[in-house]
Amino acid sequence: MAAEPWAVDPSSDRPIYKQIADALRQRLDAGEYGAGDKLPSESELMQQFGASRATVRKAFDVLMGEGRVESRRGVGIFVRIPPSALFVLRDTDRLKRKTWGANKHSSRRRPFERDAEESGARFRQEIRQLMEVPAPANVARHLAVNEGDPVFVRRRRISLDGRPAHLGDSYLPLDIAVGALRERDTGPGGTYARIEDAGHRLSHFDEQLTFRMPTSTERRALRLGPGVPVVDLVRIAHTRTRPLECFVAVMAGDRYRFAYEIPAD
Amino acid sequence: MAAEPWAVDPSSDRPIYKQIADALRQRLDAGEYGAGDKLPSESELMQQFGASRATVRKAFDVLMGEGRVESRRGVGIFVRIPPSALFVLRDTDRLKRKTWGANKHSSRRRPFERDAEESGARFRQEIRQLMEVPAPANVARHLAVNEGDPVFVRRRRISLDGRPAHLGDSYLPLDIAVGALRERDTGPGGTYARIEDAGHRLSHFDEQLTFRMPTSTERRALRLGPGVPVVDLVRIAHTRTRPLECFVAVMAGDRYRFAYEIPAD
DNA sequence: CAGTGGTCTAGACCACGAT
DNA sequence: TCGTGGTCTAGACCACTGA
Numbered sequence: 001m002a003a004e005p006w007a008v009d010p011s012s013d014r015p016i017y018k019q020i021a022d023a024l025r026q027r028l029d030a031g032e033y034g035a036g037d038k039l040p041s042e043s044e045l046m047q048q049f050g051a052s053r054a055t056v057r058k059a060f061d062v063l064m065g066e067g068r069v070e071s072r073r074g075v076g077i078f079v080r081i082p083p084s085a086l087f088v089l090r091d092t093d094r095l096k097r098k099t100w101g102a103n104k105h106s107s108r109r110r111p112f113e114r115d116a117e118e119s120g121a122r123f124r125q126e127i128r129q130l131m132e133v134p135a136p137a138n139v140a141r142h143l144a145v146n147e148g149d150p151v152f153v154r155r156r157r158i159s160l161d162g163r164p165a166h167l168g169d170s171y172l173p174l175d176i177a178v179g180a181l182r183e184r185d186t187g188p189g190g191t192y193a194r195i196e197d198a199g200h201r202l203s204h205f206d207e208q209l210t211f212r213m214p215t216s217t218e219r220r221a222l223r224l225g226p227g228v229p230v231v232d233l234v235r236i237a238h239t240r241t242r243p244l245e246c247f248v249a250v251m252a253g254d255r256y257r258f259a260y261e262i263p264a265d
Numbered sequence: 266m267a268a269e270p271w272a273v274d275p276s277s278d279r280p281i282y283k284q285i286a287d288a289l290r291q292r293l294d295a296g297e298y299g300a301g302d303k304l305p306s307e308s309e310l311m312q313q314f315g316a317s318r319a320t321v322r323k324a325f326d327v328l329m330g331e332g333r334v335e336s337r338r339g340v341g342i343f344v345r346i347p348p349s350a351l352f353v354l355r356d357t358d359r360l361k362r363k364t365w366g367a368n369k370h371s372s373r374r375r376p377f378e379r380d381a382e383e384s385g386a387r388f389r390q391e392i393r394q395l396m397e398v399p400a401p402a403n404v405a406r407h408l409a410v411n412e413g414d415p416v417f418v419r420r421r422r423i424s425l426d427g428r429p430a431h432l433g434d435s436y437l438p439l440d441i442a443v444g445a446l447r448e449r450d451t452g453p454g455g456t457y458a459r460i461e462d463a464g465h466r467l468s469h470f471d472e473q474l475t476f477r478m479p480t481s482t483e484r485r486a487l488r489l490g491p492g493v494p495v496v497d498l499v500r501i502a503h504t505r506t507r508p509l510e511c512f513v514a515v516m517a518g519d520r521y522r523f524a525y526e527i528p529a530d
Numbered sequence: 531c532a533g534t535g536g537t538c539t540a541g542a543c544c545a546c547g548a549t
Numbered sequence: 550t551c552g553t554g555g556t557c558t559a560g561a562c563c564a565c566t567g568a
Contacts, residue, residue, distance in 0.1 A: 015555075015556060015557090016556080016557075017556080017557085018481075021481075022481075025480075025481070041533080041534065041535085042534075042535070043533085043534085051557085051558090052557060052558045052559070053558090053559085053560095054319075054556095054557070054558070054559090055556080055557060055558080057535085057536090058556085058557090060535095061326070062481075065330055065478065065491075066478045066479070066480065066481075067477060067478045071534095071535060071536090072534090072535080072565095072566085073534070073535050073536070073564070073565050073566075074533080074534050074535065074564075074565035074566035074567080075533095075534065075535080075565085075566060075567080076533095076534065076535080077534095077535080086475070088473075091525060091527045095527045095529065096529065096530065097529050097530055202529045203528070203529055204526055204527060204528045204529055205526070205527045205529070206524065206525075206526055206527075207524070207525045207526075207527060208353075208522055208523065208524045208525075209474070209522065209523040209524075210351070210522050210523075211476060211494050211496060211518035211519070211521075212332060212494065212518065212519070213330065213331045213332045213492045213493075213494065214331070215290075215331065216283075216286075216287075216290070216327075216331075226330075227478045228478075229476050229477065229478065229494030229518065231476060253476035253477070253494065254476070254477070256476075257473055257474065257475050258473065258474040258475075259471065259472070259473045259474075260356060260471075260472045260473075260525050260527075261469055261470070261471055261472075262356045262360045262469060262470045262471075262472060262525075263468070263469045264360065264361065264362050264467045264468055264469055264470065265361065265362055280536075280537060280538090281537080281538075282537080282538085306552080306553065306554085307553080307554070308552085308553085316538085316539090317538060317539045317540070318539090318540085318541095319537090319538065319539070319540090320537080320538060320539080322554085322555090323537085323538090325554095336553095336554060336555085337546095337547085337553085337554080338545070338546050338547080338553070338554050338555065339545075339546035339547040339548080339552080339553050339554065340546085340547060340548080340552095340553060340554080341552095341553065341554075342553095342554080
């Protein structure tokens with residue numbers, strides 16, 4: 001059992017740990033191991049490949065960095081189970097007045113709440129902070145205020161089906177942050193509904209997405225597995241004349257799918 | 266020089282390599298090292314923290330996995346320089362008929378070509394494959410054909426300023442893939458312009474984004490640094506009555522920013 | 531209890547870049 | 550040539566899981 005067809009070639013330029021990772025990846029791709037299956041233990045692989053433990057572990061590190069496997073201490077290393085549901089965020093729904101607006105045809109839900117329920121997930125919002133802060137540089141630019149000027153921020157953590165899904169901070173200019181917008185519960189329709197209650201009329205949203213690996217803090221807060229990226233979302237809510245809100249979120253990359261419908265004209 | 270304030274605590278529950286990573290991360294956040302700066306060498310850190318080389322290296326591995334530092338063999342470890350430009354892809358422009366259309370007000374550019382030039386980048390398209398293939402499951406579903414039915418695929422690699430930025434595959438039903446759509450150069454306006462030349466009228470695009478770490482193959486093809494995720498983009502071009510194209514791309518997560526403008530109504 | 535993965539050490543040889 | 554990071558080994562102790 002020592003010299004399988006996929007045995008490593010010590011004379012190759014390619015490092016042994018990468019060869020082992022390649023071999024394992026190939027077995028994964030071939031469906032030899034399915035989602036949730038246990039891979040051979042480190043000691044088994046040491047024998048199979050005739051490598052030291054550190055080398056075998058390094059091969060596993062590669063696959064973990066790719067988000068393909070994950071380890072359970074005292075048990076083994078397993079093929080990663082993709083999140084049971086990928087929550088689809090649709091621009092054609094979640095940001096429309098018919099979702100959050102105050103009129104009688106609206107479902108009066110928050111943008112994320114709507115998409116969550118549409119996917120059959122339990123939506124939970126947990127307020128982390130509710131306070132005035134000096135505007136950070138990027139927020140200031142988007143809200144057309146000076147950096148350091150006081151703005152009101154609502155920091156929350158959203159969970160879907162009991163698992164954290166994103167950290168979302170909503171920044172409001174002080175003249176907008178009044179009444180329910182400073183309370184824990186903003187009520188039906190959420191922030192956007194309250195903004196319109198105050199007589200403003202939202203015209204459109206600018207949404208931008210960028211991508212990176214999480215910091216260790218974010219990894220903890222979102223309970224991210226190894227090899228899972230995050231999406232930085234920045235969304236500005238506009239009236240025809242001015243920006244009224246800057247929403248900044250760090251979202252678990254393995255829990256969301258973004259969907260946009262774009263007219264050709 | 267052995268017992269700095271940020272020295273590690275061997276009695277702590279937190280592993281030494283994570284404490285070292287924390288200390289380094291803190292120095293990075295504090296701006297002690299700027300983009301492109303060289304960090305202390307492994308042997309220096311071994312002395313500073315009184316740890317073995319393997320432990321110091323593991324700390325660096327953590328930061329590399331976060332995409333914050335990168336190593337140059339024979340030289341040192343450096344603070345990662347973010348890509349000089351983040352190319353902004355705007356739904357309000359790139360997918361509009363005024364960009365790619367055949368009328369005389371159109372700029373007659375490909376969607377990505379437009380955004381690249383707008384950012385002042387050199388756009389280069391390299392055809393990797395041009396052939397009929399059996400439709401993969403996801404493509405078949407989107408194009409409303411049966412899995413395995415022949416479709417025509419245009420596989421290309423797009424580079425911006427000489428660096429690869431994404432791998433994009435355009436799948437076309439056979440009745441659509443005629444004339445210039447089977448040639449290397451589809452001409453001004455690209456695929457969408459040729460589709461409309463044939464008498465079809467595109468109404469809208471459905472675009473979906475998901476996120477993950479690259480495979481080792483993709484890492485090579487896109488020349489991705491460690492700790493850089495990719496975006497899977499799937500875009501379906503529709504007429505009012507049927508889907509005409511399925512575009513599937515793997516995009517370097519550190520080179521693109523996606524921007525969408527969403528009306529409130 | 532035995533087996534698993536998690537951490538850490540000490541030492542070795544190598545390829546590479548700068549000088 | 551020297552210092553850098555890249556790979557690899559052999560061995561150790563630990564914490565955890567499951568039988």
